[in-house]
Amino acid sequence: MRQLLPVGLLSVVAGCAAPVEFTCLESDPLCEIVTVLSDERPAATGVDIVGLAAYQGVEHWILKDGDTVEDEVRLVAGRDTLFRVFIAPHDDFVSREITARVYVFQAGKLSGAAQANLAPLGVSTETDLGSTINVRIAGSAMDGDATVQVELVEASATASGPEREGDSVWPDGDPHPIVVEQNGGLLRVYYVPVVQKDGDTEYAPDMSDDHVESIRQQMWAAFPTAEVEFVIGEDYTPSYLISDNNAWSNLLNEMVNLRSDPDRGVEPDQYVYGVFSQSVACSGCPAGLSYLAYTESADYSRASIGYDSISAGTMVHEVGHAHGREHSPCGGAAGPDPNYPHEGAIIGVRGYDLLSDVLFEPDTVYDFMSYCWPSWASDYTWEALYQRIKGVNALYNAAPSNARLQNTALRPLFVSPDGELTWGEPLRGELSPGGLSTPVELLDDLGRPVTVVDGVFVPYDHLPGGMIVMPDPGVGRVRVGGRLSPAL
Numbered sequence: 001m002r003q004l005l006p007v008g009l010l011s012v013v014a015g016c017a018a019p020v021e022f023t024c025l026e027s028d029p030l031c032e033i034v035t036v037l038s039d040e041r042p043a044a045t046g047v048d049i050v051g052l053a054a055y056q057g058v059e060h061w062i063l064k065d066g067d068t069v070e071d072e073v074r075l076v077a078g079r080d081t082l083f084r085v086f087i088a089p090h091d092d093f094v095s096r097e098i099t100a101r102v103y104v105f106q107a108g109k110l111s112g113a114a115q116a117n118l119a120p121l122g123v124s125t126e127t128d129l130g131s132t133i134n135v136r137i138a139g140s141a142m143d144g145d146a147t148v149q150v151e152l153v154e155a156s157a158t159a160s161g162p163e164r165e166g167d168s169v170w171p172d173g174d175p176h177p178i179v180v181e182q183n184g185g186l187l188r189v190y191y192v193p194v195v196q197k198d199g200d201t202e203y204a205p206d207m208s209d210d211h212v213e214s215i216r217q218q219m220w221a222a223f224p225t226a227e228v229e230f231v232i233g234e235d236y237t238p239s240y241l242i243s244d245n246n247a248w249s250n251l252l253n254e255m256v257n258l259r260s261d262p263d264r265g266v267e268p269d270q271y272v273y274g275v276f277s278q279s280v281a282c283s284g285c286p287a288g289l290s291y292l293a294y295t296e297s298a299d300y301s302r303a304s305i306g307y308d309s310i311s312a313g314t315m316v317h318e319v320g321h322a323h324g325r326e327h328s329p330c331g332g333a334a335g336p337d338p339n340y341p342h343e344g345a346i347i348g349v350r351g352y353d354l355l356s357d358v359l360f361e362p363d364t365v366y367d368f369m370s371y372c373w374p375s376w377a378s379d380y381t382w383e384a385l386y387q388r389i390k391g392v393n394a395l396y397n398a399a400p401s402n403a404r405l406q407n408t409a410l411r412p413l414f415v416s417p418d419g420e421l422t423w424g425e426p427l428r429g430e431l432s433p434g435g436l437s438t439p440v441e442l443l444d445d446l447g448r449p450v451t452v453v454d455g456v457f458v459p460y461d462h463l464p465g466g467m468i469v470m471p472d473p474g475v476g477r478v479r480v481g482g483r484l485s486p487a488l
Ligand SMILES: [Zn+2]
Pocket: 317, 321, 327, 369, 461, 462
């Protein structure tokens, strides 16, 4: 039995004898629902529904070649979703446009409905986006306990083909359950314009609204989250030009220090991203630099930097490191993740970009944590990012506490690419650090070891060095790996 009748809220719109006056805003998903429900059309003849897949970034099959699929690719609550309806026209199908309608229900109530047209040229194929009927459902409809149903109707209100009926509704019964999961709904970025000064000459990054919004949207397209929030921080002016690797490393460490600056008010769940102009020559420098954040509680390592001109792709990669992602093994990327599941860092599962409306084939596109191109998120990276976003939001946003903003008894000691040690600001937060265990010797005034404490090493992604997070020694010097720190 078909279950396409509106229930609950929508019954007031579509089911009443006296129509309810309804004004919808352009962006209101209810407008789309009303448009679909108020436009009854005959079922399409001569064509079958044979497949259904959902795309928020990585392909998630629901129905494939007529069989239901339990796909492990995560569907994220609150995120826009493209449904591709795979169809097979019968041999006698008379060429014309047909409409696919997708209905999403939450706890049995219709939460989203949308439609799209296609004049089918043949059986849908996986690789051809133009061969499927692609229906986009607003993120507000996607949540737990979701079910989905699809139907094919004639694109014209009157025309009905001469062919026999096909399987124009799926499922032909109760809507099909899909698993949609919450991971906190948000990825927060604290975006810092880094302004370089050389005498009277100023090199400022592109902070035009269009450019910054374009980067924000590209970040949203690549990460499994409902929304990406950009907070634009005040300008930061380093005391040097970013013209060599040590300057890169210094700037990244200053971004870590910004996290401890009460005037800035950076929240622990925010990803600090320093962006700067490429106008200053820098030979042999990386395109971006980040800390590798081993755990969701390692807020001090949620810091990255990169050029403004190429920052969308770079930023996705760098903030990926700040989500604890190591390199995927292609293009000579250092420290490749030994657990990456697909040979040569191919993405392994078809991808789809909600922003550019493009498919990425599983065996010719590479994971964006590699150095190979073209790139997109693999299923592996998508899942890991999903889990990290969920972990960060659970720690900081599900149960906010004032303690997270207090200074801890921890302090970072930065290690530059050429091995120079400098102290950072005391860290905020309430959580124990994560990283590679590293013993630190505390020294007395005469340089004699007093005791050994446990620190953790957090590496840079694209340069030698990183930071050692340790209990704040307060005063004096420490020795790590045979190197002597400056005095605190
Ligand atoms: Zn990298």
